[in-house]
Amino acid sequence: MDFLHDSFAVEIAAYDEWQERSRKNNFFELVYILDGEGHQRVNNILHPYHKNGIFLLPAAKCHYYQVDRPTRFLFVRFTGTYFVPGPNDYVDYSSWFSRLNFILGNNNYHSGEVVTDPEDKAQLKRLLDSILYEYEKKDICSAFIIQNTLVAVLAIICRNMQKRMLSGRMFSDDRFAELLNFISFNILDVEKLSVPHLSQRFHIAETYFSEYFRRNANERFQDYVMKLRLKIAESRAVYTDASLQNIALELGFTDSSHMNRMMKKYYNKGMRQIRNGQKQEA
Template structure:
């Protein structure tokens, strides 16, 4: 299977096709695929989804996909890699640091990418269309394109994607506002072990420490600590797949006691050690690995 790469921090492609020239493939980068007009089918990880004008898809590294064009289609592909992510800064404010952007994007790309269109909020669709139009206008400028403006448009698009993934979380919680807030709290504080303690989460949401896990499980089907562990392990998988971080570095960043604690937990839930997981992944794929900020 073909694996595509990009060699610039970001690339934007505008294509109008009667037939997709590339069959099932995967990338070593992140991609947002937008349909300006046309109809057909988008296969993501073996699942078929009908696409139409205004459809936006989120594709992370190693996601397999291809398009089957039924009516001439205008595609916009916004591709970006870790170099782009590391370069995202706005002033010196902590919330805009490259590291925090990377953490925010990890939350986005941990979402299921084989569930079709990413935009669930109807009010966001005209906004997405306007951003795409802005990108197209800048693209037509050729050498005079303002890269800073393009980056701001891409960052805004990413923020809209994040908001719509929150809507997906809302569906998971059955619409329970507090459960959704707890999920968002965990995502936001996943690197802060102190804030993830049950008593601190309970205090933050004014819920009894003895009841919060039961409450969370009632709303989501999963107890709170299990949810936290699963999310940490999904982040560990991302690092094992896409970075050269050592196991002790991953353990430290994700709040495990030490490398041994990470290995024991990973093996318990994944059926193999982190080292074996990485070895198997790299044995099956030769895409370049990057250092996570």
């Protein structure tokens, strides 16, 4: 039975043989293997799973599990309202919305575990065990504790994704990797991504910032930020039911037409083509 909340749902399910499940109206789903073993198939790619395995799947991707030994799964489904504070919330989650968009925009959703660093995986397991405990306890504070724990879960996933993205890249200035991290995790904050703010934070002369960024990234700062936002827009069009107009406004575009023009300029495809193409494949 599901533990339901406005912004997430937690479910434990046991299978001797995999059965199709309904996963509507969610951004993505975190899967924690409590017991058992078998294989996960995503886009016709098989990957073995074992006890304590942790996977991340979007709502729209076709997948299933080949259960070799009876398996208990812990599913955590994130909904579109996860980072929108509700009237009874005591914590402002708006600053974490960039983490959600970062995951949507940068995860390739291939088969395999979402966190590979051994220490981070151990920490993630402890957090998921805490969620499991609160799921089974189901008292008046459990939803609040789970919601706060999920903030840490997503932060660890983001950290591992960023490590993989920067792996093998060499920069002449160590600050530049930190700068890219800061941009990725604050992509929706116009003030923090302004040249004056970035110049001050990373001790780069404002008049030199554009040249500094182009020299290290081999592209203009404005183009880099735009491509990041468009990548997130593409993922949100594919993996969520949000309207194109809402996606555009949340990502800082004037309207959906502006977002569509930018997508065509940088990637030679329109937003409706992106959304309709995915629906045809699903």
